[in-house]
Amino acid sequence: MIVELLKSGIKTRQISDEYGIEINMINRWRREYESKMGDFQKGGNCPEQNRNLRP
Numbered sequence: 706m707i708v709e710l711l712k713s714g715i716k717t718r719q720i721s722d723e724y725g726i727e728i729n730m731i732n733r734w735r736r737e738y739e740s741k742m743g744d745f746q747k748g749g750n751c752p753e754q755n756r757n758l759r760p
Contacts, residue, residue, distance in 0.1 A: 707731060708738045
């Protein structure tokens with residue numbers, strides 16, 4: 706859910722303040738998401754494309 710909020714354009718600081726989550730944790734979740742699904746900030750691969758690439 707937090708990554709979805711980031712994808713919608715909400716700033717990390719705002720999410721941190723509203724949900725009481727450390728910024729470092731939010732950034733970690735973002736990095737993990739990007740490493741698995743592509744960089745959503747730069748129009749990376751969608752999950753459906755990634756599934757087709759796996760053996």
